[in-house]
Amino acid sequence: MWTSGRMSNAKSWLGLGMSLYFWGLMDLTTTVLSGTPTPPGEIEVLLSDKPQSHLRTKRSWVWNQFFVLEEYTGTDPLYVGKLHSDMDRGDGSIKYILSGEGAGIVFTIDDTTGDIHAIQRLDREERAQYTLRAQALDRRTGRPMEPESEFIIKIQDINDNEPKFPDGPYVATVPEMSPVGTSVIQVTATDADDPTYGNSARVVYSILQGQPYFSVDSKTGVIRTALMNMDREAKEYYEVIIQAKDMGGQLGGLAGTTTVNVTLLDVNDNPPRFPQKHYQMSVLESAPVSSTVGRVFAKDLDEGINAEMKYTIVDGDGADAFDINTDPNFQVGIITVKKPLSFESKKSYTLKVEGANPHLEMRFLNLGPFQDTTTVHISVEDVDEPPVFEPGFYFVEVPEDVAIGTTIQIISAKDPDVTNNSIRYSIDRSSDPGRFFYVDITTGALMTARPLDREEFSWHNITVLAMEMNNPSQVGSVSVTIKVLDVNDNAPEFPRFYEAFVCENAKAGQLVQTVSAVDQDDPHGGQHFYYSLAPEAANNPNFTVRDNQGNQWATNVLYSLGWTLWVTIYHANCVRVSSPPPLSSSVCQSRNLSSADNTARILTRRSGFRQQEQSVFYLPILITDSGQPVLSSTGTLTIQVCSCDDSGHVLSCSPEAYMLPVSLSRGALIAILACIFVLLVLVLLILSMRRHRKQPYIIDDEENIHENIVRYDDEGGGEEDTEAFDIAAMWNPREAQAGGAPKTRQDMLPEIESLSRYVPQTCAVNSTVHSYVLAKLYEADMDLWAPPFDSLQTYMFEGDGSVAGSLSSLQSATSDSEQSFDFLTDWGPRFRKLAELYGASEGPAPLW
Numbered sequence: 001m002w003t004s005g006r007m008s009n010a011k012s013w014l015g016l017g018m019s020l021y022f023w024g025l026m027d028l029t030t031t032v033l034s035g036t037p038t039p040p041g042e043i044e045v046l047l048s049d050k051p052q053s054h055l056r057t058k059r060s061w062v063w064n065q066f067f068v069l070e071e072y073t074g075t076d077p078l079y080v081g082k083l084h085s086d087m088d089r090g091d092g093s094i095k096y097i098l099s100g101e102g103a104g105i106v107f108t109i110d111d112t113t114g115d116i117h118a119i120q121r122l123d124r125e126e127r128a129q130y131t132l133r134a135q136a137l138d139r140r141t142g143r144p145m146e147p148e149s150e151f152i153i154k155i156q157d158i159n160d161n162e163p164k165f166p167d168g169p170y171v172a173t174v175p176e177m178s179p180v181g182t183s184v185i186q187v188t189a190t191d192a193d194d195p196t197y198g199n200s201a202r203v204v205y206s207i208l209q210g211q212p213y214f215s216v217d218s219k220t221g222v223i224r225t226a227l228m229n230m231d232r233e234a235k236e237y238y239e240v241i242i243q244a245k246d247m248g249g250q251l252g253g254l255a256g257t258t259t260v261n262v263t264l265l266d267v268n269d270n271p272p273r274f275p276q277k278h279y280q281m282s283v284l285e286s287a288p289v290s291s292t293v294g295r296v297f298a299k300d301l302d303e304g305i306n307a308e309m310k311y312t313i314v315d316g317d318g319a320d321a322f323d324i325n326t327d328p329n330f331q332v333g334i335i336t337v338k339k340p341l342s343f344e345s346k347k348s349y350t351l352k353v354e355g356a357n358p359h360l361e362m363r364f365l366n367l368g369p370f371q372d373t374t375t376v377h378i379s380v381e382d383v384d385e386p387p388v389f390e391p392g393f394y395f396v397e398v399p400e401d402v403a404i405g406t407t408i409q410i411i412s413a414k415d416p417d418v419t420n421n422s423i424r425y426s427i428d429r430s431s432d433p434g435r436f437f438y439v440d441i442t443t444g445a446l447m448t449a450r451p452l453d454r455e456e457f458s459w460h461n462i463t464v465l466a467m468e469m470n471n472p473s474q475v476g477s478v479s480v481t482i483k484v485l486d487v488n489d490n491a492p493e494f495p496r497f498y499e500a501f502v503c504e505n506a507k508a509g510q511l512v513q514t515v516s517a518v519d520q521d522d523p524h525g526g527q528h529f530y531y532s533l534a535p536e537a538a539n540n541p542n543f544t545v546r547d548n549q550g551n552q553w554a555t556n557v558l559y560s561l562g563w564t565l566w567v568t569i570y571h572a573n574c575v576r577v578s579s580p581p582p583l584s585s586s587v588c589q590s591r592n593l594s595s596a597d598n599t600a601r602i603l604t605r606r607s608g609f610r611q612q613e614q615s616v617f618y619l620p621i622l623i624t625d626s627g628q629p630v631l632s633s634t635g636t637l638t639i640q641v642c643s644c645d646d647s648g649h650v651l652s653c654s655p656e657a658y659m660l661p662v663s664l665s666r667g668a669l670i671a672i673l674a675c676i677f678v679l680l681v682l683v684l685l686i687l688s689m690r691r692h693r694k695q696p697y698i699i700d701d702e703e704n705i706h707e708n709i710v711r712y713d714d715e716g717g718g719e720e721d722t723e724a725f726d727i728a729a730m731w732n733p734r735e736a737q738a739g740g741a742p743k744t745r746q747d748m749l750p751e752i753e754s755l756s757r758y759v760p761q762t763c764a765v766n767s768t769v770h771s772y773v774l775a776k777l778y779e780a781d782m783d784l785w786a787p788p789f790d791s792l793q794t795y796m797f798e799g800d801g802s803v804a805g806s807l808s809s810l811q812s813a814t815s816d817s818e819q820s821f822d823f824l825t826d827w828g829p830r831f832r833k834l835a836e837l838y839g840a841s842e843g844p845a846p847l848w
Helices: 010-023 040-046 362-367 553-560 655-659 666-692 727-731 733-738 769-782 822-826 829-838
Strands: 002-004 066-069 078-084 094-100 107-109 115-118 129-138 149-156 170-175 183-186 204-209 214-216 222-225 237-245 255-265 278-284 292-296 310-316 322-326 333-337 348-356 371-381 393-399 407-410 423-427 437-439 445-448 459-468 475-485 498-503 511-516 530-533 543-547 566-571 574-578 586-590 599-604 616-624 632-644 650-652 708-711 751-754
Touching (some): 066 078, 107 129, 170 183, 214 237, 278 292, 310 322, 322 348, 333 348, 423 437, 437 459, 498 511, 511 632, 599 616, 822 829
Parallel strands (some): 393 475
Antiparallel strands (some): 078 115, 310 348, 322 333, 348 371, 407 445, 423 459, 530 616, 574 586, 616 632, 632 650
8 A cells, every 4th residue: 555645736745845855754665756646556566576486475555654734724624645555446445444643533534535634724833743543444344454554644834923922021120320231131032833844933032112222132132231321310211122033033924022121220329419508497495305406408319228318517516515317217317406505505506517328339439529518507595494403402411409490401593594583482392291391482591390300200302492483384493302310319228128037046146137228319339328227226235237338337336325426428438437526536437339239137136035025126227328418218127036946947936826725736726727617607608598598578558669669689581570560550450459469579579769869859849840850860870879770660540549639730720830739748758758859949940
């Protein structure tokens, strides 16, 4: 079998020939290229030149590759080629079938002639070739006449795809002032056509828009700067259009374009300049430190880090009074107050301010200088300032015994303004709530107003105010710290009550107690106390005082002689004790005060103490301090005589223990005490039971239940509690009397107190119920121990059988002013309260 492909025109044959040439598929032994297929007989002739006896079985199929152009736009099916078997005699007995990729869908075959046609439009970019299988069958029997053979149909490319930029549009940046030829960006275009077939995929780049600023390499697509000194401040954004054309840029090639947006990056090529060479500003003299005075601005055409500024004060007489800082957000110079200003001292300042770029580029230094200066004039405005104290803080030391009205300090303030108004002084009372001090309103003399006591308040912190006389709103203040110095105005004393004991078998010189003293004063050299027996006990034969200061015995001896002593303290370590004239002897007692512990020991002078003779001794001890003047006090030491064992342990300090009978042992004493305790418990138990025992209570007709308060110690049972009282008796007393004996109450006897005793007894005849209720309410409000519950009991009936008749005023013919209740005094004790309330009384009615 052999195949042949027929082209409809010369172009098809030319394309087929070129394809065979490139693919190397020209097989002269199996394929014959001609206008018509070679008859099978010719093939057979060509294949049978050798003798017949040596003939071998030749292959019946002859096949080759087929080529077909893409993008066929005709209306008829495109002829691809023809299949033919050497067994086909042309009588239609052979049937050709086609299978494989696209069989029946893209390609069809005439089963009689073997012609193959394409019935769909082919696109090489979608599929470059198809692999199919062909077979010849016996039309009658369906038996394969020859084995199945495989062949390929290849799609030939045409220039039907323009170049495209897959990454477009592009965004690029390049620094301004870049040299010519600086690379900006590279663009790349792709062509979907076959790059191995012709020039369909050969792309050439060119620039359509963006000249003369930029250029593009025709082969690589690299865009470069083409113009020098491109200034961002003049033009920042550029739009460049690049074209990519296939077929090597020849006429008829397809083209695609893309846009490249190029932005010039800023460089520091512009120096800063102040638009104003002179600034005029003003500031109040009361402006606080770090407050803003004004702003200066140096304009820089650059941006970002290249426009950053640094402002400094380079000259002027206000460099020490003002400061300048740079605002990093707006790149302005902020002038602030550096120290307090005074209109009276200096009224104006001049500053020379420089603004410079901190980030410079060396290649642009020739465009500089990159700094500029301006002049700033600042005027200080006068304000009414509060008085100012000189100095700004006072520290005063004053002794606590200073007399009232003593001037301890002169406080001075002045008006800093030119007007120099008069000053009035006062003390902020919140700083001196105790009002210990007073300041003279005109002179500022600070004086004491109350006695000072260091032991109560050792420090005083007061605030003195100074106010302008013409403008009271202007007030200045100063802090005055007063330290109260100590003087010796407190005598030493025992810190607690001292009580000691001495054994009956104590020896002479035995330690009884060690005592100490405290003094509220705080002398500069510390506390130093001296102990001795009081003059009235100087000859005490039982006990003596041994001062731990040392050498106290001399004083005791002088006291024992009954001399009157003058004590003179010459220095801290020597106390001169001298006798009155004509005796001239004196003793200088040297005291090692540094080693003193301010204590004294109480020692026995004899032995053999007995409780029966004296069980308690009261020993007066004189305590003297070392202050000036010398102060002293007397403390008492209580000493009990106790019986002790041989080792000195106390057995008993009570003398009654010796008066017990000798035959009464300790066990008997405990038994007696136990019996007394049991009897006491029984008595308390009996009294408690009698107190809580319930007694029946019968309401006595003789008692008036009106306006009585009944107090119960138990909680009521609510509406079902019918034992407390019979409310039916209140509703209908006649039925209650007919029913027989009244019900009795079984709970505890209540405490009944008449409410009338809590009502003022001065009610006049003209008093109304309203005034009565108000009086009772006022009395209850004022008396916390009165019946605490505000209750008003209203009775809906009047008692019958009363000899007084009806007390209601509803049926009275006369008014309240005509009624007289003097007859109530004749009705006995039951109506005594009514007589007191409504009896005749002279005087005005109560106001409440």
